[in-house]
Amino acid sequence: MTVKKKKRSYVRAAILLVMAGAIVFTIYNSFAGEKSELLQVGDEAPDFALVDLEGKEHQLSDYQGQGVFVNFWGTWCKPCEKEFPLMEKQYQVYKDQGVQILAVNIAQSDYEVRQFAEQRDLTFPIVIDKTKSVMEAYNIRPLPTTLLVNPEGKITKIITGEMSEEDIASYMEEIKPE
Amino acid sequence: MENVQCQCGHTNPPGTKLCESCGRSLTEKDQNSKLVDMRYEGTARRSQTYNKSIIDKIWNFFSSVKVGVSIIVVLLVAAAIGTILPQQAFVPASTEATIQAYYADTYGSVGRVYHALGFHDLYSSYWFIALVGMLAISLVIASLDRFVPLYKSLKNQRVLRHPSFMDKQRIYGSGPGAEDALEKAETKLKELKYTVRTEKNGLLAEKGRFSRWGPYVNHIGLIIFLFGVMLRMMPGFYVDETLWLREGETRAIPEVPGYYLENKNFKLETYTGEGEDAKFGEAIDRVGTVVKNYQTDIVLYQEPEDSLPGATDNLEVVQEYPIRVNQPLKFDGYAVYQMDYKLNELKAMTFALTNKETEESLGELTIDLINPDALYELETGSTVELLGYYPDFSGFEDGEPQTATPLPNNPGFLVELTAPETPEGETSFITIQNTVEPLGENQYKLTFQNADTRNVSGLTVRKDSTLPILGLGGLIFMIGVAQGMYFNHRRFWIQQKADGTILLAGHTNKNWFGLKKDLDRVVDSAKLPAYTDQQDEIDKKEKAEKEGESSS
Known part of the structure; x- marks a missing residue:
């Protein structure tokens, strides 16, 4: 009888556990659902290849060993406009220390992007995601979104929204190879 | 709780109402009532049997039908409240913060509370999911708790029941019978497709027992259905995305890695009222313009394997297709539908x-x-x-x-x-x-x-890998409903005492009329004593008493 009781307890506990597990799992999924589509810190940064204004192809994995500051932007986006001169300034400081900027424009015309870059004397590579496929792969929603990729190719930080000059400097410091 | 010892010597688990062996009523209440309660064959719901550990307590909580029904009521009320203000998908805001602000600004404090409690995205709010999950637990446990003892007791049915069990059945009769009455009854019952078992001086005829499993089959269907719904929340199983595609644009398809769509042309055709359409002339005059066709001519591309996002020079054409309303582009488990349009963008x-x-x-x-x-x-x-x-x-x-x-x-x-x-x-x-x-x-x-x-085409990209699971759940659910609704479990117990007296009792879970029709033919053929429907008599008596009261 006690054996039977013990067995009953185990069976009941097992059934309850499985079902409670399913509920927790579902809630977790529905919560993480919207966010898990976005890349997570710690993930391998998906590789991509985009062409800049000079026709040169930039592949993320080519910069392995360097820290890459990937910034998604558009000319109509006000915060992007504000942070670009600051990024340029810090780029001058960190480019010789192994930090690269890749500014990914979202599907605008060459003319608009070139005009924007020339007016601001930007020297870091600006690439255009013509089909929004990189934006899709990175699940970028608001602009600007910045991803910090460390020399090992892992995402160490995802920043949505405007950054101050101090922010940009500290982020570059963070992904600088040792 | 203690085991219950019946007069016949059989030991029943605590909570049993009718002796598993002979059918005698075991509680005082049941002994005094005129008819026995045949639900679950008088067996003890398993949860009533043990109530010791915390696991048993949780188990017993979910085993209660009252709890199950309460969860359903709460879910219904919540779903109803969820329809009062628009869900977030239909609100003109896209980010978490703007959605929250929209509810607060548009509906004031009501909107704020509504949003805080998660009603704005009801099906994804954690407490709603938790409640549905609890309903699933309740379905499983309540079913198991009832199914297992019911199954055991129907499987181990005795042919001979105690007379006190028989005379408390709704259909009951007793009286003298011929010597070959049992044999004749058996022949007739077999003719009526009953399964007949005999033992000494009695027989048990049974038909349609599987109808008793209907509710449990039905619950299995529901559980499978809920499982399918759960899978929807997992990435990769369910995609529902909108894509605005301008003529001449090629874009990566959201949530569909590696595929691209190009919009060659969008057209909107209306009925002209001339030529073939002349027959619609009158209707067109009455209502004005009537659209005949919304169509996006697209090209579907796929990037070559080991190609990187962004490197889109070498896309391969998969197919060209005119997407029209109800004629989606289908590929690789996805479907792209024509949903919306904007005309004449500069x-x-x-x-x-x-x-x-x-x-x-x-x-x-x-x-x-x-x-x-x-x-x-x-x-x-x-x-x-x-x-x-x-x-x-x-x-x-x-x-x-x-x-x-x-x-x-x-x-x-x-x-x-x-x-x-x-x-x-x-x-x-x-x-x-x-x-x-x-x-x-x-x-x-x-x-x-x-x-x-x-022009701009509004396309919707869909994928739902859970549909087969939902379909299976729905099918099993319907089988369970049909099993329980359209079939009845009918049983007759007939005994002949040494002095030739015949005892006759009948039970069914539904459709007593059908049961009586069967029994009439058996009584007729085997010359069995007449039977009465004791429930009818009780009803009549109550009615008479009531009328007596009101007339006096």
Whole structure:
């Protein structure tokens, strides 16, 4: 009888556990659902290849060993406009220390992007995601979104929204190879 | 709780109402009632049997039908409240913060509470999911708790029941019978497709036992259905995305890695009322324009394997297809539907460079609003240089023209016009129907000639790998319903005592009329004693008493 009781307890506990597990799992999924589509810190940064204004192809994995500051932007986006001169300034400081900027424009015309870059004397590579496929792969929603990729190719930080000059400097410091 | 010992010597688990072996009533209440309660065959619901550990307590909680029904009621009320204000998908806001602000601004404190409690996205709110999960637990446990003892007791049914069990059945009769009555009854019952078992001086005839499993089959279907719904929340099982695609654009399909769509052409056709459509003439006159067809001609591309996002030079054409309403493009488990459209978005604008005084034209130029050039050279040696382009001009900020979006809704151009007469160039800022000359009076201007437009298709990308699971759950659910509704579990117990007296009892879970019809034929054929429907008699008696009271 006690054996039977013990067995009953185990069976009941097992059934309850499985079902409670399913509920927790579902809630977790529905919560993480919207966010898990976005890349997570710690993930391998998906590789991509985009062409800049000079026709040169930039592949993320080519910069392995360097820290890459990937910034998604558009000319109509006000915060992007504000942070670009600051990024340029810090780029001058960190480019010789192994930090690269890749500014990914979202599907605008060459003319608009070139005009924007020339007016601001930007020297870091600006690439255009013509089909929004990189934006899709990175699940970028608001602009600007910045991803910090460390020399090992892992995402160490995802920043949505405007950054101050101090922010940009500290982020570059963070992904600088040792 | 203690085990219950029956007079016949059988030991029953605690909570049992009718002895598993002989059928005697075991509780005082049941002994005194005129009819026995045949639910679950008088077995003890398993949860009532044990109530010791915490696991048993949780188990017992979910085993209760009251709890199950309460959860359903709460879910229904919550779903009803969820329809009072629009769900977040239908709200003109996209980010978490703006959605929250929208509810607060539009509906005040009610909206704030509504949002805080998660009603704005009800099916994804954690407590709603938790409740549905609890309903699933309740379904499983309540079913197991009832199914297992019911199954055991029906499987181990005794043929011979105690007379006190029989005379408390709703259908009951007793009286003298012929010597071969049992045999004849058995023959007739077999003819009526009953399964008959005999033992000593009695028989048990049974038909349609599987109908008793209907509710449990039905619950299995529900559980499978809920499992399918649960899978929907997992990435990869369910996709429902919107894609606005302009004519001429090629875009990566959201949530569909590796595939691209190009919009070749969108068209909207209406019934003309002429030719083949002449028969609709009257209707068209009555209601005005009637759309015949919404169609997007697309090209589906796939990137080659080991190609990287962004490297889209070598896309491979998979197929060309006209997407029309209800005729989605289908590929690789996905379907792309025609859902919406916008007509006549600006695409290109043509201007003439004209002398303001003489209105003489030095030639025309067309600016592609999607991909403008920096310099336009006219035949006369004049040039128009584009100094700035603002596709959705929204005003000046610190003297700088601004654009609100990347779409050419309200294009603005900062241009330098150079004509043979004005070799230094003249600067002009042009928006629709407006020209500003920021650096002083100009000799030349750009005169708007015409505009090219393009259409935009609103497409929806769907994938639902859970449909087969949902379908299976629904099918099993329906089988369970049919099993329980359209079939009945009918049983007869017949005994013949040594003195020739026949005892006769019948039970069914539903459709007593059908049971009596069967029994009439058996009684007729085997010359069994007449039976009565004891429930009818009780009802009649109560009715008579009531009438007696009201008339006195």
